Amino acid sequence: MTPMENEKKLDRRAFISKALFGLLGLLGLGFLIPALGVLTPARLRQRAITFVPLLPEEDLPRQGVRKAELVYRASDREIRTRVFLVVDHDDVTAFSAVCSHLGCLVNYHRKTKEFVCPCHGGKYDRNGVNIAGPPPAPLTRLPVKVEKGTVLVGVKV
Numbered sequence: 535m536t537p538m539e540n541e542k543k544l545d546r547r548a549f550i551s552k553a554l555f556g557l558l559g560l561l562g563l564g565f566l567i568p569a570l571g572v573l574t575p576a577r578l579r580q581r582a583i584t585f586v587p588l589l590p591e592e593d594l595p596r597q598g599v600r601k602a603e604l605v606y607r608a609s610d611r612e613i614r615t616r617v618f619l620v621v622d623h624d625d626v627t628a629f630s631a632v633c634s635h636l637g638c639l640v641n642y643h644r645k646t647k648e649f650v651c652p653c654h655g656g657k658y659d660r661n662g663v664n665i666a667g668p669p670p671a672p673l674t675r676l677p678v679k680v681e682k683g684t685v686l687v688g689v690k691v
C-alpha cells in the first residue's frame with residue numbers, strides 16, 4: 535500500500551467515524567428532547583392562569599364564607615362551577631367547591647363551619663383541609679385578588 539492509498543484509507547475511516555458519531559448524536563437528541571419534557575417540573579408545564587371576575591368587592595362578607603358561581607370560557611366552551619370565598623379580616627381565600635373524592639360540589643355548613651360533600655359525606659374544615667370521609671386531598675385553593683373593586687379568581691384556561 536502506497537502512502538497515498540494509506541492516507542485515503544485513513545480519511546475514509548475518519549469520515550465513517552465522524553458520520554457514526556453524528557448519527558449517534560442525532561439518535562441521542564431524539565431521546566433527550568422528549569426526556570427533557572418529562573423531567574421538566576410540572577409547574578413549568580402548566581397552563582397559564584387567567585383571572586376571571588367573580589363578584590363586586592362590596593359583596594364580600596367582612597368575616598365568613600361566601601358561595602359564588604364562577605363562569606369562564608376555556609377551549610371554546612363555557613365552564614360554570616362553584617367556588618367559596620373564605621374571608622378572615624383582610625384575608626380572602628378561594629376554594630373550588632369540587633370534592634377531591636369523586637367531584638361532587640360541596641356545601642358550607644355555617645353551624646359546624648365545615649364544607650360537607652352531599653355524595654359520600656366527606657368533610658373539610660374552613661381551610662379546605664379534608665378532615666373526614668373519603669376525600670383523599672384538600673379542596674383546591676384558587677388564586678384570588680381584588681382589583682378596582684372586583685374580586686377575581688385565577689383559573690387555568
Ligand code: FES
Pocket residue numbers: 633634635636637638651652653654655656667668669
Ligand atoms: S364525592 Fe365527595 S365524598 Fe365522595
